Amino acid sequence: MNRFVPQEDMTADQVMQCSYEAAAIIRLCENAAWAIQTGGDAAGLSDAIGAGLRTAHELVGVMHDALSRHEGQRGDEA
Numbered sequence: 001m002n003r004f005v006p007q008e009d010m011t012a013d014q015v016m017q018c019s020y021e022a023a024a025i026i027r028l029c030e031n032a033a034w035a036i037q038t039g040g041d042a043a044g045l046s047d048a049i050g051a052g053l054r055t056a057h058e059l060v061g062v063m064h065d066a067l068s069r070h071e072g073q074r075g076d077e078a
Helices: 012-037 042-071
Strands: none
């Protein structure tokens, strides 16, 4: 369940929005890592990267759960 909508109630648009949010967080983490490489505040930025990646991981989990509920797991099909 994400913070606002239980995954069983998520629409396709909400799943897509969740994926865009996760992608945006990952991009921010990438930029923070680049800032560390170019002399930024390593301690503060590394904490921010960790927090961002944990949030992105949570969002990806919500997407997986929602898709699994809607479509079922299709990994066994070949």
